[in-house]
Amino acid sequence: MINNTNIKEISFNFAVKVIGVYQHIAEVKKDFLLSKQLVKSATSIGACINEAVLGISNKDFLQHMNEALRDSQETEYWLRLLYKTNYLSEKEFKSIYNESVELIKMLSSIIESSKLKPQL
Numbered sequence: 022m023i024n025n026t027n028i029k030e031i032s033f034n035f036a037v038k039v040i041g042v043y044q045h046i047a048e049v050k051k052d053f054l055l056s057k058q059l060v061k062s063a064t065s066i067g068a069c070i071n072e073a074v075l076g077i078s079n080k081d082f083l084q085h086m087n088e089a090l091r092d093s094q095e096t097e098y099w100l101r102l103l104y105k106t107n108y109l110s111e112k113e114f115k116s117i118y119n120e121s122v123e124l125i126k127m128l129s130s131i132i133e134s135s136k137l138k139p140q141l
Contacts, residue, residue: 028127029074032067032089035120039063039096042109042117050108059099065092066124083135090128097121 039060046056066089073085100121104114 028131029067029070031124031127032070035124036064036067038117038120042113046108052108055099055103055108059096059103062092062095062099066096079135079138083132086128086132086135090125090132093121093125093128097125
């Protein structure tokens, strides 16, 4: 079972990996535009999750978790685009893309189970 501590740690570690991808792309490919979009969306995931955990209500929690999910989906888009435009090799892409998809699944599951909780 995934709890809030796990998803916070998972999203943080994912952001660290994406920053590494950004640094690689900036250094090797000399791209800053597309890779910055990737970093922006990927690092926002964890920030939204942290805000959600501190939410004062289930509605507040869900709002921030939905933002994290949207950022996760945006991150997945940027990863696919960077791969299809040859900024990422297949190996680099696969190493992080699967984590991106898993993060989307985790967030979707958390959101769905939170919707089932009784409202206070």
